[in-house]
Amino acid sequence: MTHTSTATHAAFPLTIHRHWRAAAEAKGFGILQRVKDRYHLLLSCHSCRRTHASKIFVLMNSQPQCPHCIEARWRDDAAAVGLDWVGRDPENRHYGFYIAGCGHRLRRQFEMVKRAAEGVCDVRCELCQQHKEQEEASAQGWELIGPDPEGGPNYRLYRHQACGHEQRIARANMQTGRFGCGNCGDNWPAAPSHLYAMQFRLASGLRLVKLGFSRNPDSRLRHQLLKHHDLDAQILQTVPMATGQLALQTEKRLHTRLKTAFPDSIAPPDLYAGSINVRSEIYFADVTAEILRMLDEIATDGAA
Numbered sequence: 390m391t392h393t394s395t396a397t398h399a400a401f402p403l404t405i406h407r408h409w410r411a412a413a414e415a416k417g418f419g420i421l422q423r424v425k426d427r428y429h430l431l432l433s434c435h436s437c438r439r440t441h442a443s444k445i446f447v448l449m450n451s452q453p454q455c456p457h458c459i460e461a462r463w464r465d466d467a468a469a470v471g472l473d474w475v476g477r478d479p480e481n482r483h484y485g486f487y488i489a490g491c492g493h494r495l496r497r498q499f500e501m502v503k504r505a506a507e508g509v510c511d512v513r514c515e516l517c518q519q520h521k522e523q524e525e526a527s528a529q530g531w532e533l534i535g536p537d538p539e540g541g542p543n544y545r546l547y548r549h550q551a552c553g554h555e556q557r558i559a560r561a562n563m564q565t566g567r568f569g570c571g572n573c574g575d576n577w578p579a580a581p582s583h584l585y586a587m588q589f590r591l592a593s594g595l596r597l598v599k600l601g602f603s604r605n606p607d608s609r610l611r612h613q614l615l616k617h618h619d620l621d622a623q624i625l626q627t628v629p630m631a632t633g634q635l636a637l638q639t640e641k642r643l644h645t646r647l648k649t650a651f652p653d654s655i656a657p658p659d660l661y662a663g664s665i666n667v668r669s670e671i672y673f674a675d676v677t678a679e680i681l682r683m684l685d686e687i688a689t690d691g692a693a
């Protein structure tokens with residue numbers, strides 16, 4: 390097979406010039422053949438032995454980058470910070486996907502992972518972080534709503550479960566419990582409280598039931614929960630509790646039981662977000678009887 394006969398079958402010339410070979414060798418590559426069109430060469434990387442197509446212009450005017458070596462560096466950076474490399478983000482050439490130690494999938498900028506590998510910053514999983522902060526808040530009877538509306542990096546916005554009051558609190562204080570509610574005061578954990586069941590009927594006719602605790606369920610219903618005063622709502626039952634702390638613990642235990650036994654009865658928040666000022670722990674009316682039964686049990690046996 391002569392050079393001429395091959396050339397007549399190709400849509401582009403196959404000649405590899407000597408000065409191209411010299412440039413390629415100087416830059417860490419061998420040239421295997423011309424590919425695609427008259428502008429491309431297939432290069433073989435001297436580091437990883439794998440091939441990629443490069444523009445002749447790039448070879449002659451700058452340093453070609455082996456995509457396999459680049460990916461290997463991303464993979465190494467990921468491994469250095471405990472992430473598993475998944476692949477590039479096809480939507481953005483600066484980003485890749487990783488699996489964190491917790492099993493969550495993260496999308497991160499290559500540069501950030503590289504800096505983390507160098508110890509400059511860290512790549513924590515925001516889902517786990519949020520979950521952790523939610524747990525910290527929940528242990529104190531608060532709900533994490535989101536970042537500080539005033540932009541403070543150490544503050545978050547929380548809602549007091551006992552009274553519905555929203556407040557900025559430093560996360561460190563939430564962790565230690567060294568703060569008070571601006572609405573119901575510092576002593577709610579020690580003050581007497583109530584468990585309650587409330588029923589709501591939305592404009593659509595949908596009936597929902599809420600189980601909660603409050604120092605004053607009636608005021609909670611009238612002044613905090615209802616977004617519109619014409620919403621049909623009523624307290625079905627209340628059970629006095631010796632302290633707010635005890636009410637909180639009991640309420641949490643009851644929610645866990647309900648969610649385990651009736652997972653299909655948890656009402657999706659978007660059903661009531663426009664009508665009731667809470668974000669969770671509202672159920673469809675079919676568990677009303679069970680909630681009343683549990684409250685009866687507590688009223689009879691004490692907070693067992």
Ligand SMILES: [Zn+2]
Pocket residue numbers: 434435436437438439455456457458459
């Ligand atoms: Zn390579």
Ligand SMILES: [Zn+2]
Pocket residue numbers: 489491492493514515516517518
């Ligand atoms: Zn995670």
Ligand SMILES: [Zn+2]
Pocket residue numbers: 549551552553554570571572573574577
């Ligand atoms: Zn409060």
